[in-house]
Amino acid sequence: MTRKVWMGLALLAVFSLFSLGLQEAWAAEETVKIGYCAPLSGPAAAWGLPGLEGTSIWVDKVNAAGGLKVGDKTYKIEIVKYDDEGDGAKALVGVKKLVLEDKVVAILMLGGATTPPTQPFLSKEKIMCFVLIASDIAPDRPYLMDVTDNFPAYHLLHTEYIADAHPKAKKAAIISQDDEIGLAAIAWSEAGFKAAGIDVVYSKAFGVSTTDFAPIITAVLEKKPDIISMGASYPEFQALICEQAYTQGWRGIITSACWDFGAILAKVPKEFMEGAVSGFPDFDDPKLTKDHHDFWAEWKKRYPDHSFSEIVWEYMGALDVWAYGAQKAGSVKSEDVFKALKAADTVPHSFGPGKWFGKETFGNDNLLVPTWPITEIHGGKPAIVAYKNLFDWLKDAKKKQILFDTLKAWNIKTYQ
Amino acid sequence: MIRRILVYIVDNFRWIGWLMILGAVLIVLPYMVRTYQVEVLILLLIDIILVVSFRLITTTGGWSLAHVPMMGCGAYATALLTAGLGVPFWISLPLSGLAAAVMAFILSYPLARTTGFAFFVASFAAGDSLRLCWTRFKTPFGGHKGLTNIPVPEFFSSVDLSAPIPYYYLALVITALCLLIMFRLDRSRIGHTFKAISMNADLSRSLGINVTFYKMLAFTIGSFFAGVAGVLLAHRLWAVVPAQFGFVTTLYLLVWVVFGGTRTFHGPILGVVVLTFLSELLKPLFEWVPMIFGTIIILTLIFFPEGLEGLGHRFTPWLDRQRFAAGDEPRH
Numbered sequence: 001m002t003r004k005v006w007m008g009l010a011l012l013a014v015f016s017l018f019s020l021g022l023q024e025a026w027a028a029e030e031t032v033k034i035g036y037c038a039p040l041s042g043p044a045a046a047w048g049l050p051g052l053e054g055t056s057i058w059v060d061k062v063n064a065a066g067g068l069k070v071g072d073k074t075y076k077i078e079i080v081k082y083d084d085e086g087d088g089a090k091a092l093v094g095v096k097k098l099v100l101e102d103k104v105v106a107i108l109m110l111g112g113a114t115t116p117p118t119q120p121f122l123s124k125e126k127i128m129c130f131v132l133i134a135s136d137i138a139p140d141r142p143y144l145m146d147v148t149d150n151f152p153a154y155h156l157l158h159t160e161y162i163a164d165a166h167p168k169a170k171k172a173a174i175i176s177q178d179d180e181i182g183l184a185a186i187a188w189s190e191a192g193f194k195a196a197g198i199d200v201v202y203s204k205a206f207g208v209s210t211t212d213f214a215p216i217i218t219a220v221l222e223k224k225p226d227i228i229s230m231g232a233s234y235p236e237f238q239a240l241i242c243e244q245a246y247t248q249g250w251r252g253i254i255t256s257a258c259w260d261f262g263a264i265l266a267k268v269p270k271e272f273m274e275g276a277v278s279g280f281p282d283f284d285d286p287k288l289t290k291d292h293h294d295f296w297a298e299w300k301k302r303y304p305d306h307s308f309s310e311i312v313w314e315y316m317g318a319l320d321v322w323a324y325g326a327q328k329a330g331s332v333k334s335e336d337v338f339k340a341l342k343a344a345d346t347v348p349h350s351f352g353p354g355k356w357f358g359k360e361t362f363g364n365d366n367l368l369v370p371t372w373p374i375t376e377i378h379g380g381k382p383a384i385v386a387y388k389n390l391f392d393w394l395k396d397a398k399k400k401q402i403l404f405d406t407l408k409a410w411n412i413k414t415y416q
Numbered sequence: 417m418i419r420r421i422l423v424y425i426v427d428n429f430r431w432i433g434w435l436m437i438l439g440a441v442l443i444v445l446p447y448m449v450r451t452y453q454v455e456v457l458i459l460l461l462i463d464i465i466l467v468v469s470f471r472l473i474t475t476t477g478g479w480s481l482a483h484v485p486m487m488g489c490g491a492y493a494t495a496l497l498t499a500g501l502g503v504p505f506w507i508s509l510p511l512s513g514l515a516a517a518v519m520a521f522i523l524s525y526p527l528a529r530t531t532g533f534a535f536f537v538a539s540f541a542a543g544d545s546l547r548l549c550w551t552r553f554k555t556p557f558g559g560h561k562g563l564t565n566i567p568v569p570e571f572f573s574s575v576d577l578s579a580p581i582p583y584y585y586l587a588l589v590i591t592a593l594c595l596l597i598m599f600r601l602d603r604s605r606i607g608h609t610f611k612a613i614s615m616n617a618d619l620s621r622s623l624g625i626n627v628t629f630y631k632m633l634a635f636t637i638g639s640f641f642a643g644v645a646g647v648l649l650a651h652r653l654w655a656v657v658p659a660q661f662g663f664v665t666t667l668y669l670l671v672w673v674v675f676g677g678t679r680t681f682h683g684p685i686l687g688v689v690v691l692t693f694l695s696e697l698l699k700p701l702f703e704w705v706p707m708i709f710g711t712i713i714i715l716t717l718i719f720f721p722e723g724l725e726g727l728g729h730r731f732t733p734w735l736d737r738q739r740f741a742a743g744d745e746p747r748h
Contacts, residue, residue: 040702041706042664043664082699083699083705086659086664088660089653089660093452093456093459096451096580097452097455100451101451101452113660116564116653117654117657119655120564178551183560411559
């Protein structure tokens, strides 16, 4: 072989390697887009804006590591934001933009009022939609999933924990605002208390425009409850409810789906909230994993003045589940990811392996249920005191019957 | 008759020319913008019907806080008629407007007897009670989850009205028709009577005008058009939920109207168009949007208390001075 042939072969090899490298570099540059259509301004912004903090940390981490490896390709992740202002019409415009123009493969949404107008379009386009409200799941919304927040199902676990930890507490009062979320919280909490053998002495919704809680709390306290459940009362209501209960001299166990401590502690002393039960720990809780602690450290570094809420991490939690599904499917195509997720026996949730649930209650097994932490407030900070599992709760046929009877009594559709 | 039309055209040549240019722009517009922007334009057209019909009520002096729930009445009526009873869209459109008008007529009986702040509060209560009905009665209104599966309007088999551009044209034609009727009404004897009541109800009464009747009439007609806007919205969203017709939407309506002004027919249209475009431009600054909007509105209220429509009057003397300096005759 002549020297020229060797030179030619060497050049070819160099060129091939170079083009392979280029190809890989190109592959790494491929970007997959996820839509974020939530209230980022207006009165409901508190349910959307903090979520951007968690998702931006997640995206930066994945992209800094070179991207997300799916099948043979590595993708950079991009979040495309749209402010729906919590309005159905704007949300529909937003999801159409995200799907048709930005070509997103999945959408993160709050859920609630924006779900009915957006779902017919998203179902038609077969685009996965991750919401934070499980009661949005329905048979005619096949691609709508709740893979992070277990509202309203976790009320069953909170109430069971209260019965275990406070056997002397025998009477409960439940109040929440009169809307879809509030009514679901009341119904599930009532079922939980009844199943735990706690007498529900007051169970009513208040109007969403309520500003004076004195008459409501007076009526509640007349029934002498040991426990007051605020259901899924909005943060602005929680502070006013606690203030009234404190002012009227009530002392007992408070429980709620979630808290806004900043607002509550502006109205009542820290001691009043001692022992209050919920299910959302701060991510620096010693019982959580290193991943949680790393996230907490990064979040604290980026947003030192912000207060932590479940909204900060829940949208990010959905991204974790989506990434797991994409890697399992070997594709980022919405339908493939959906199928891969549904085919899995267990899917990693932020709180541990989760299983699909919801067929009997919501008409579709699209709620991811892990073993959920129970928190108590100690010194003004939530601390994990127990873990409970919904599937264990449902094993008791008597309890399950109480749940379905109560949901029926509250006119909430089930699919038993 | 033909002569009268020709004279009218010649007399109003400037305006008709401008309208023709505007019409041409609106016809080609959907082909010049992105799909997403066509969707924004559809909502804008619906909002234009809403603000102009709201202004119609304000011409009698009262600012109704029940106007958005009236839009909801139209939306719920068409959802029940088309999705529930299978009534075609084209029949449901006027019927649903009529349903809102009938509801408004019933409510207007007590409302027309209130004035000023009392009307403001009473209309809010009336609107809220309507929303309460939609959430309380799961049958037929679907409760908090509302009603879904509202069909796409049918218009020959070859036209797919689920697509944005055909629906834009549907909304454009209906909006143009609604505006034309409301414009004619505004310039008619009835329209002048509405304004007379607004200026001085006691004086109008002393001249034999039945103030209560005309207030009821304005409220009913305005609500009819709000109902039509609701029909267009429902058939675009394919769903109606009570939250869609809540106080936040009413707040937006008030902002559009305050920003644009209510003295002229075009004032509220200017308000909603400018603020919608501004809102789209500011979308990437979502966290700052409320502050920017708030600042714009406060500045408008301070420097242009009559809204955007007052800008023309502010600049007319200045333009006249410029023309005078240039040796031209001032326009009046």
